[in-house]
Every structure is written in C-alpha cells, then in structure tokens.
Amino acid sequence: MTSFSSFSLREELTQAISDLGFETPTPIQQKVIPTLLTDPQDIIGLAQTGTGKTAAFGLPLLHHVDVSERHVQCLVLSPTRELCMQIQEEMGKYGAYMRGLRITAVYGGMPIGGQIRELKGHPQVVVATPGRLIDLLERKAISLDDVKYVVLDEADEMLNMGFREDIDLILKNTPSREHTWLFSATMSNEVRGIAKRFMKDWKEFASAAANTTNENIDHQYYVTQHHNRFETLRRLLDFTPGIYGIIFTRTKQDCQEIAEKLMKMGYHVSPLHGDMDQKMRSKVMERFKNKSLQCLVATDVAARGIDVNDITHVINYELPDDPEVYTHRSGRTARAGKSGICMSIVSPKQISNIRQIERMVKQKFHKSDIPDGAEVVRKRLFFYMEQIASAEPRADFAKLYRDSIHEQFADVDKDELIRKLIWLQLRDTIDVYQDSDDLNAGYESKERSGRGGRFARIFINLGEKDGLSAQKLVQFITESTDIESNVIERVTVRELSSFFNVPGDAAPYIIEQLSSKKFKGRKVRLEETDQNQARGYAGGGGGYRGGDRPKPGPRYSNDIRSYGDRNSGGGGGGYKGRKRSS
Incomplete structure (x- = not known):
C-alpha cells in the first residue's frame, strides 16, 4: 500500500505531513503526486469535493518552490473566498518547516488595502479568486510575469459562476507559465475548452468513475406537496436529533428566509450565502465547526469552502437544477471513511428528476415516509x-x-x-x-x-x-x-x-x-x-x-x-x- 513516506518529497514537507498524521494518500493523491514531483507536466485531475485535492496539488507546488526567490512562483485560482482561505491554511500547514515561505490569499469581501500590503511581502504562492486577482492586476499591485505553476481548483465551479473570461485573462498574463494543473469534479465541454486553449499534451487522472457518489451515503427522498416543503424540513430536523448537517437551497433569498424561520422556532442554524460579508461568514463557519450550530442553511456557491469531516446529513430543500450539483452536495457527508445520509424533499412532479440523478450517480435512492x-x-x-x-x-x-x-x-x-x-x-x-x-x-x-x-x-x-x-x-x-x-x-x-x-x-x-x-x-x-x-x-x-x-x-x-x-x-x-x- 502506498504511503506518504514513499513519495520523494523534500524533507521539510515530509516532516510536516508526519506531524499532521498523514499516512495513506487518497486515490487522487496516489495518482497525481508522484507524477507532479518527478515529471512536472500539464494535468487534469478529476475528483469529487472532499477527496484531498488540496494536498494533491499543494505538496508538489511547495516541493518545487524556491524560497530564496522573492516573487510569485505559484498561483492557485479558486472559485470562493472560503475555499481560498482553506487552501492557504492547508498549504501553510504543509510548509510549516520551509523557512522563508510566504503564502498569501487574496479574495473579495475584504478590504483590498490589507491584501496589497501582504503582496508587498513578496509571497512565493498566491491563492486567489479570479475577480479580486484581476482587480489587483489592474492596480499593478501584483505581477504574474514569473509564475511557473498555475492551479485551477474547482474549475467546473469557476466556469459555472461565470469566470471563464476572467480565467482567460489571467492565464494570458502568465507569460512564464510552464505547467497548468486543472482540478475539477466534472469534465464539461467548458472545462475541456480551457484545457485546449491553455494546456499542452496534458494527462488526465481520475480518482473514481465519472459522476459516481460515495457508496457510504444513504440517499433518501421524501415526497410532499410543494407548499409543505418547509413543514417537511422541520419534521425531518425534529426526527433527527443530534443532526450535524447542511441544508441546501437554490437561491440566496430562500437561504435567508428559511434560516430566519428556523431560528425563530429555536433551531440552532445560520444562513451562509454570498450576500453576507466575510466577517459574518467567517463567524458562522467558526460556530459551525465548533458545533454551536446544528445545521447550516447554505447555497451551493457558499458551501464550496466548507471542509468538515463530521457532517452527518445533507438535506436538499429543493433539488438542484443541474443533476451534477447533487454529487457536490451529497459529497459534503460521508467523508474520511464515515457514513452519511443525503435527504431530498421533492414534489410528485420531481420523481423523474430523482430517477435522472439515480442513473447519473449509479445508486438506488430510497423513498421514505415523512414521519408522523x-x-x-x-x-x-x-x-x-x-x-x-x-x-x-x-x-x-x-x-x-x-x-x-x-x-x-x-x-x-x-x-x-x-x-x-x-x-x-x-x-x-x-x-x-x-x-x-x-x-x-x-x-x-x-x-x-x-x-x-x-x-x-x-x-x-x-x-x-x-x-x-x-x-x-x-x-x-x-x-x-x-x-x-x-x-x-x-x-x-x-x-x-x-x-x-x-x-x-x-x-x-x-x-x-x-x-x-x-x-x-x-x-x-x-x-x-x-x-x-x-x-x-x-x-x-x-x-x-x-x-x-x-x-x-x-x-x-x-x-x-x-x-x-x-x-x-x-x-x-x-x-x-x-x-x-x-
């Protein structure tokens, strides 16, 4: 069985991952890390959320960084500020013993002045959301002229959020780029289009068959009339004491309204969506991680930065428009070898949507009665x-x-x-x-x-x-x-x-x-x-x-x-x- 100790990582990284207790790499890490260490090249890594992608690209990036050079050598693009913060935090742990290493995260929702000051400290690694990075480029607060490695993390989600033109512009501003590493949960035509325009002779690595979900997830659905959705949600919460989960909504307005109604009824929940400022979102995540909250009510975009292994339930207040989004939602539970439950509240007309998702994820969903x-x-x-x-x-x-x-x-x-x-x-x-x-x-x-x-x-x-x-x-x-x-x-x-x-x-x-x-x-x-x-x-x-x-x-x-x-x-x-x- 492959172990982290078998990888030819620099000594400082080996010491750090040993301190973190890393022993056995995940499937995507086993496939990607050896290639990126010994034979750096353009790659596409296909893996679902929660499969260890940050270490899959983060360890090789830090292995190749020259800490004696004080300019940006590695750029990681990410769709959300939460994910940016998460990547910066994780990579900081990996590089704990690398003297002179500086990693900076730049993202919207925070004053740009403080981030400009951090960039003046000459970081070797920058983790960024596309919009904020372009703002910094236009202000000439950052130069990408010497960037050798670019990582596109959650590429499919960045494209879904409308960042295609931003990604094009950023990649065109990396003239010294030697390698592009693209990580995505799905291989859509748009993702392949990015690869064709900016990558050369890439290799593809997949940690699982396309569009499959974790076998440890119990997929359940509850059929009720559309106007009874909130009462059904409330009953499922009451029927599941001890729940620690995420309730997904399709819109920010639904997210806010549902969370407010539940809070007034005494439930320990909080909304998490894009209209909240960064300070509030960070406070909500802190309360969720220390389990002061039993549930988050979240939109798909806001949930991208959630990295918690103990989530017991995911509840779809309404099915997503895109069946592929279902795999992202359900993947928030049953992490780190644990089991989990994904509940979906549907109307009779949406049974066909359930069948469509069943075919896509290749798993049987269980129709369950709403408890009395x-x-x-x-x-x-x-x-x-x-x-x-x-x-x-x-x-x-x-x-x-x-x-x-x-x-x-x-x-x-x-x-x-x-x-x-x-x-x-x-x-x-x-x-x-x-x-x-x-x-x-x-x-x-x-x-x-x-x-x-x-x-x-x-x-x-x-x-x-x-x-x-x-x-x-x-x-x-x-x-x-x-x-x-x-x-x-x-x-x-x-x-x-x-x-x-x-x-x-x-x-x-x-x-x-x-x-x-x-x-x-x-x-x-x-x-x-x-x-x-x-x-x-x-x-x-x-x-x-x-x-x-x-x-x-x-x-x-x-x-x-x-x-x-x-x-x-x-x-x-x-x-x-x-x-x-x-």
Whole structure:
C-alpha cells in the first residue's frame, strides 16, 4: 500500500505531513503526486469535493518552490473566498518547516488595502479568486510575469459562476507559465475548452468513475406537496436529533428566509450565502465547526469552502437544477471513511428528476415516509433518554448541590421524577405534533402501478438500534434473497423497527427467507401489514393504532409508555395519533 513516506518529497514537507498524521494518500493523491514531483507536466485531475485535492496539488507546488526567490512562483485560482482561505491554511500547514515561505490569499469581501500590503511581502504562492486577482492586476499591485505553476481548483465551479473570461485573462498574463494543473469534479465541454486553449499534451487522472457518489451515503427522498416543503424540513430536523448537517437551497433569498424561520422556532442554524460579508461568514463557519450550530442553511456557491469531516446529513430543500450539483452536495457527508445520509424533499412532479440523478450517480435512492407526529416524539424521547443515561455530571456539581437536590425531591417517587423530567423536555414537541397532518403526498410511483400487481408492506423487527439504515436494510434483503433492489420501495427505518414495500406476490417468499436469518446475532422477524397499519407501529412493537396486529413486539415499560402524559398511544410517544389529511 502506498504511503506518504514513499513519495520523494523534500524533507521539510515530509516532516510536516508526519506531524499532521498523514499516512495513506487518497486515490487522487496516489495518482497525481508522484507524477507532479518527478515529471512536472500539464494535468487534469478529476475528483469529487472532499477527496484531498488540496494536498494533491499543494505538496508538489511547495516541493518545487524556491524560497530564496522573492516573487510569485505559484498561483492557485479558486472559485470562493472560503475555499481560498482553506487552501492557504492547508498549504501553510504543509510548509510549516520551509523557512522563508510566504503564502498569501487574496479574495473579495475584504478590504483590498490589507491584501496589497501582504503582496508587498513578496509571497512565493498566491491563492486567489479570479475577480479580486484581476482587480489587483489592474492596480499593478501584483505581477504574474514569473509564475511557473498555475492551479485551477474547482474549475467546473469557476466556469459555472461565470469566470471563464476572467480565467482567460489571467492565464494570458502568465507569460512564464510552464505547467497548468486543472482540478475539477466534472469534465464539461467548458472545462475541456480551457484545457485546449491553455494546456499542452496534458494527462488526465481520475480518482473514481465519472459522476459516481460515495457508496457510504444513504440517499433518501421524501415526497410532499410543494407548499409543505418547509413543514417537511422541520419534521425531518425534529426526527433527527443530534443532526450535524447542511441544508441546501437554490437561491440566496430562500437561504435567508428559511434560516430566519428556523431560528425563530429555536433551531440552532445560520444562513451562509454570498450576500453576507466575510466577517459574518467567517463567524458562522467558526460556530459551525465548533458545533454551536446544528445545521447550516447554505447555497451551493457558499458551501464550496466548507471542509468538515463530521457532517452527518445533507438535506436538499429543493433539488438542484443541474443533476451534477447533487454529487457536490451529497459529497459534503460521508467523508474520511464515515457514513452519511443525503435527504431530498421533492414534489410528485420531481420523481423523474430523482430517477435522472439515480442513473447519473449509479445508486438506488430510497423513498421514505415523512414521519408522523408520534414518530417524532418517540425519536426525541429515545434521544433524550440516551443523553440522560450517558451524562457524566462533574464531581464538584454533585458535591455542591447533592443535599439541596435530595431535600427538594425527598418525597417524590423515582418514577414520577423521571416522568416529570421527560415531560419537561418533550412538552414543546408534543404540543407541536399533537394533531399534526400527514405531509406525505400520497404519491404512487409510475413504476409501481405499471407492474400491474399490488404491493405489500412488510414489517421487520430491526431498526436504528441495530445499526440499520435504509441502505443497509436493502442490502440485507438482497443478499439474503434473490430479490433485486429496484423492487424494494418506501423504506422506512425507525428506532426499533422498519418497513418496506415489495410486490405482493414476492412478500411470502421474502418473509420465509428472512425469517430464518439473523442480523448481528439478532433473530429476524417479519410480517405483512398494510399502509395505514404500518404508520401505527410504535417504533419497535410497543403500542399500535389502526386495528389489531398479531403478536406485537415487546411493549415499552408502563413508565416510558406514559411519559407523554396525554391520551396514551403507546410506543413512548404517549399521545393520540395525528389527524390525517384527505
């Protein structure tokens, strides 16, 4: 297996990446770095966001820099100021031991005077957005006459943002340029046009097949009417306590309005879009990285500079116009070998768009039900109970307040105290979802009706507690039977149970085959239900609405079942089922 130590990097760089803990290069780094170190030439690197492109070009650039020369030798062009700052920061870490190395970032949204002063310090490497660089060229504040290496990072995005003429002008102002390194997520005609005009005998390196997405991403979509999008978003957020994600909008106006509405409702979110000044955007990113925010509401352009590995969810408030943008959005999660979920909120008319993206990324998307109110409360109940169970109060807190606490609650029964704590935590959620509507659009796919047979809704006694996701459930079913994944629809994974649809004539076979299996040592149990009954299951068998279900799973304890303190509906939600819209 290739390691960074096997690359013939200068000693200072080897020391720095060792300090950073770099061991195994990513696929694009393995392919690009050796070539750029030993045989510098024009190249095109095709790789998705989050695959380590900065190190792929940054390490070779610094390897070839002559720190004794005090002029700009390397130029990196980037579409956004966030990405400029990120590249400057990363390259600064790589070059920490290179005495005399200066790296300067110039971008819009900040006073140009300070950047001109930094350029007077004679940096060897400049990272720039096209617009600000042209402004500096026109002011004669920077010279590109001695630039030998030019990197176009996120070239496709720069072209999408209308920087084609700016890139042409900048490249024409680099007369000593010896090599051009172009990195892009896609190879569009415009990207190829740049290569033909300014590159010679280039080599192409791709880290993955074109237009594929990370296999660790579970792609889900929720069908609702267009006017219910915001309520659907809110319900998904409530159903996913502990979420750390990005909500994507198509316009800056949507971004601002949605973020403001969520903030007024008490959600820890913030907008991130191009109309915000740099100081505010930097402050938002700092809060997001230290997890003071649970979500960012962002436009595609603003999100280009986000470099965070722990993002659990990406939510498409609306699908992007360009299907290729979907891969950029979904690529924000499941980084560094982790898994992630990409949720898309769509209207019935947009099902064809989902199919188009499925074909492009070569992955099956899972149609999921928008959770009802009882499901939301149950989910938050379990989340809160886990928080209590795993909490470790500081020792000094216990010493300071133990006597007062004991005195206050000396006559309160333990179970009553637990009920009160749970109620205090959940009462606002219960009030919101007391009589919540069904947000599902009631859409039946064309594929389903076209098969001419009914579909069966199957209950399985496995859920999130078993480490299950929609993607893993489909994989378990297909690996345990000879059923194809494309006939499994409407996968819904809950805390302790899950549901999925299959053709009616296949249901008995699937139940028979899977009932003899075990999942992570747990015996699998399945049974056929119907669409309305499935909504009544209480997250793992406890409590059921809408008719008698044979052999329900174990009920929750009486204590937990009554926490809702409303008309007991079972399953921990503890209140009456929602009203259904017609």
